[in-house]
Amino acid sequence: MRCDYFEAGVCRSCVLIETPYARQLADKDEAVRRTLGEAAAGARWLPPVASDESGFRTKAKMVVGGTTANPTLGILDGERVGVDLQGCGLYPAQLSSAFAPLAELIARAALSPYDLDTRRGELKNLIVTVSPDGELMVRFVMRSTEALARLAKHLPWLREQLPSLAVASLNVLPEHRAVVEGEREIMLTERESLPMRLDGLTLHLRPQSFFQTNTGVARELYRQARAWIAESSPADVWDLYCGVGGFALQALGPGRSVLGVELSQQAVASAQLTRDELAAAGVAGATDARFVAADATAFALAQEHAPELVVVNPPRRGIGPELAGWLERSDVATVVYSSCHPGSLAKDLAAMPSLRPVEVRVMDMFPHTAHAETAVLLRRA
Missing domain, CATH: 2.40.50.1070 (OB fold (Dihydrolipoamide Acetyltransferase, E2P))
Known part of the structure; x- marks a missing residue:
């Protein structure tokens, strides 16, 4: 991809734009492998998910x-x-x-x-x-x-x-x-939310709600998480840092309890709206899903029981030592971790040695930069 702004020196944000995209993707995958190191030893690395080179930011x-x-x-x-x-x-x-x-x-x-x-x-x-x-x-x-x-x-x-x-x-x-x-x-x-339709699921984005800026790769991320959750077949799922409910609503299933936790009241309202629409349409498991506005770490630490599967999609700082420690001590069998910063991901994985990475996949949300989204499936050893 060529960029007149980059060549003129007026904007240098896309620092890798002169590197062929196939090389960018391979280098990014290798960089995540190096960063995770021993924390992901023995995991199966799935092929990285490529993005469009241009026109991808929504x-x-x-x-x-x-x-x-x-x-x-x-x-x-x-x-x-x-x-x-x-x-x-x-x-x-x-x-x-x-x-x-x-x-x-x-x-x-x-x-x-x-x-x-x-x-x-x-x-x-x-x-x-x-x-x-x-x-x-x-x-x-x-x-x-x-x-x-x-x-x-x-x-x-x-x-x-x-x-x-x-x-x-x-x-x-x-x-x-x-x-x-x-x-x-x-x-x-009058309208307060933007419908984001992905694979038959309509998420509702309000002004202060988080949503991935690369919708094409976000679709692949949700598909991967949905496959991992289906393979695990948990009785109950928590989606911590759930945003507008993207991962939680992928986890719906007959007889399965799903709980989303998100600090933003606007995002919780959006997730509840989608849940209600799915329930009205008769989607299995929608009536067993609920969303609460709370800090993810404080919520988890206050609970007496843990679910079989937890999804975490934290900001760049990662889930941190408190939540990682809670997951390590809990009887959670499976974790699906979506990370936008390999460094914080490596720290969090090291703090949860009983939860071993089984599969890892790099998702290129941010072409032409060194940033990477990484999805990890962890199971208790």
Whole structure:
């Protein structure tokens, strides 16, 4: 894949873009093997899952720079000047086609880009997500609600330009800190969630819910987890860090109890909505699934009994010593671990020596970078 931005030196985020993709994938698989080392000794390594080389990202987190009349959507350079990346090849056409109308909306609604040096301005980031059906969610991350009325006034115009726009919101991030979004979300549309249809399962993505940014590879990750769970045939399953319920809802089965635990209330509401839809459709096991909003580690440590199988899909820091220690001491027979950081995965595996990796598979969620998603099936020795 060639990239004019990379060749011009204005964006170097895809550090491996000049390496042939087949070599990237092989090197990434080998790097994960080295990192896991003895912690995964004896495991069977399944072939890595490749991604499309371009157009694979279904979420764009665009820093807004420039001026109200001429905004940039992309990143900030070393001098904190906006670099426009509307033509980035990582985004599919259904997503990137939204950038020009959004840039025009900024001018129409007089949304002033936030300036890091002066700490003035309102609009910090645009977060745009496209569903497998081509529908869009747009979130305006702003310092305050000062422009709320203007956004609402110009929203009909934006919907004319983007007929696929399904969900829009204003996210409030008043603090001057290096985060993408704030805690408060104000909906601008009647619809509050974006349907993400994967293999017959419709997950509902709300503005502050996590979802993999590479939907094609996420589909393969869910398929792999579903196969491992079916092979294990557990009576009960916990999905810790369950997000919108992707893994938990793959685990449904006749007579099987499924529990999802997630800190985000929005994500839990999304998971419950999907569960209710499946129950109404008569899907076996849907009525035996429930979701709770709680910290995954605190929840597990407070329970008197453990399930037969646990799925964990933690952030980059991993599950940590407390949860790993609980799993090691418990009578959980099987763990399905989805990791986005091989280093933290290696630490967690070392802390659970009684749970041995049986199969490992690298999933390339992030082509052209050194980042890797790794799925691991562990069974108690």
